[in-house]
Amino acid sequence: MAQVVWRAEDRYRGGDQQAGIDTRHAFSFSGFYDPDNVGFGLLVACNEERLAPGAGFEEHPHRDVEIVTWVVEGELEHRDSAGHATVVRPGDVQRLGAGSGVRHTERNAGDAPLRFVQMWLVPGTFGTEPEYEIVRGIADNTPFALPRTEAVLHVRRLADGARTAVPDAAFVYLHVARGRALLDGTTLHQGDAARLTDERGGRELRAEGGAEVLLWEMHAEPVYG
Template sequence: MHQQVDVRPSASRNRAGSAWLESKRSFSFGAHYDPGNTHHGVLVVHNEDVVQPGTGFDTHPHRDMEIVTWVLEGSLVHEDSAGHAGVIYPGLAQRMSAGSGIRHSEKNDSARPVRFVQAWVLPDTPGIEPGYEQRDIGDELQHGRLVPVASGRPGHSAAIRIAQRDAALHVARLTPGESVLLPDAPFVHLFVARGGVELESTGSLTSGDAARVTGVGGQRVTASGATEILVWEMHATPAA
């Protein structure tokens, strides 16, 4: 496998929006399609969205996708056709398995904007029963280490499970000078949600920047300020 660290600056992301939504997309999404930018490993969507108060995504369908939502600021209300409902806030891990088909809405019913990252990974098996899971892990994020948030890896402990045995999401909140090692996996996606880092052998990344690491793992990431990072480790890529 070719070894590569591909840095994607925040400004390189496709942007879309309206009066109520600002969306920054790391991969092809919706009407924006770039055949050279469709995925990294099994990660096929990585959107950073800001939704204004009293607005949101009306009920819409999904199928055969593991959808993980991580709120950075504010709160987001989830409701779906399988009867699941919940409020997602910073430190709460949430996963929806679309499986054979599900409809859901995501609304901001608070008085301030909500900012969140939503990531989609391909499932192991199509047509599974739709599902939902959430868990507060805020306390676990106070120790300056990578915390497993969502995983389908065999024997891998994480806050919530996803139906993809080759992927896991980790989050770290770091103070200036604290560092963590990236997972040693064939495909790693590092996203700086806030603050800034120095990535070993690569250089500085700041809020909104990402690095797609292929064929080489274990690099050290050191925070240059109060920082939050999201890290996907993946051991497969979509079949051709």
């Protein structure tokens, strides 16, 4: 087993401050490139996005990537070239399977600041039909198995002192979306992440003062070509 902790302050900071967009990248992304940090397991992006009211991303394309979005605070408006138009709120899991190609826009639909976490994973099959789904108000302990991948998302909203098991998997990515949690004596704060390899120990994560945690259980690495 191996464990690497990435602190919130070590993320690459991007976005467009004048346009009300503040982005924190966990992996190489856009103008930031580190050959030693291009992904983990099937995960190739984990972006923390902060959008001011009215701010957003204009229409742009994606292909052969599974995009999963978790809203922490506020309301996210999604529109895509397949005709989907939805508002994603805290507790909802949104998935956009880009497949052979799709275009979309994302915007802060509310009057308050918006904060969300967007995660990109490499699918097991390329060139498939684009897909879209949203799970409203996903319950704790209800795993979200990501189609076309060997990955499962676990959402944990923990009260002070509550514990949850860390999944056993070849790759586990743990992101603290809100609050503070303790993992084997290491305190993880909001925005911190832990990358766990060959997890087989049945470890536990404990909330300190309450926490909202996203846990990716991944059983493969990308296969291209």
